[in-house]
Amino acid sequence: MLITMAMAMLGMVLGASHTVGAPAGSWDLQTNYTLWASRTRFTIGDELQFQYSTTMHNVVEVRKAGYDSCNSSNPIATFLTGNDVVPLAAIGTRYFICSVPGHCAAGMKAQVNVKSKAVRTVQRCRGTGKRLRCRSETVLSSATTAGTDQSAVAQLGLAVVAAGLVLFF
Incomplete structure (x- = not known):
């Protein structure tokens, strides 16, 4: 134990483990995955967890062309368990869609940009016009933030x- x-x-x-669509949703037709992904920093070593009803959905990893056209005919991987865990092991962009007819076109697709765990520098500014004051700040990976x-x-x-x-x- x-x-x-x-x-x-x-x-x-x-x-970190990221439940796709959380906290308000899951892998479904109601969640805005563009908004969800924009609020999350994905780094090497993280994982995605897709939770969904197997009678209604699936998860297919595709290339960018398949993502853009909602075409799953040449998949990288297909997931069908309803509780799929996808490790994010390399830097780059990953594309996931639901291949049930009409679901991807209705927005059931997610683009995930995986970054290095390395620290990054962010410039934070306060004030307006000529009184704008900026400073650089070191920000760590997703689990630390x-x-x-x-x-x-x-x-x-x-x-x-x-x-x-x-x-x-």
Whole structure:
């Protein structure tokens, strides 16, 4: 049990899990996936989780042309479980559609831009006109900006494993 808990904590350090459409939706016809993806920073090591009814939908990963035309005839991957987990292992853009006729055209498609975990510099400005004051700020990956202190989680996970081993032996 302790090892499972430690592995879960380690997973939080390594990458974030993004439920597609959350918090207000899922993989459905009501969610605006362009808006959802624009509010999320996806980095290497993260994963996408598609949750949907298997009797109503599916998930097909396609290339940009398939995404733009809602054509799933040449898929990269097809997912059918209703609780599909897709690891984001490389930098680049990934494209997902529902291949049920009419669903993609109705907006059931998501474009995910995967970035490096490296820190980035953001310029923040305040004021107006000639009184505009700007400063640069370092921003970390998605898990850190979500309020998770990655080093603290890693240390806690190691402490739990160590305590478990001491108690076990």
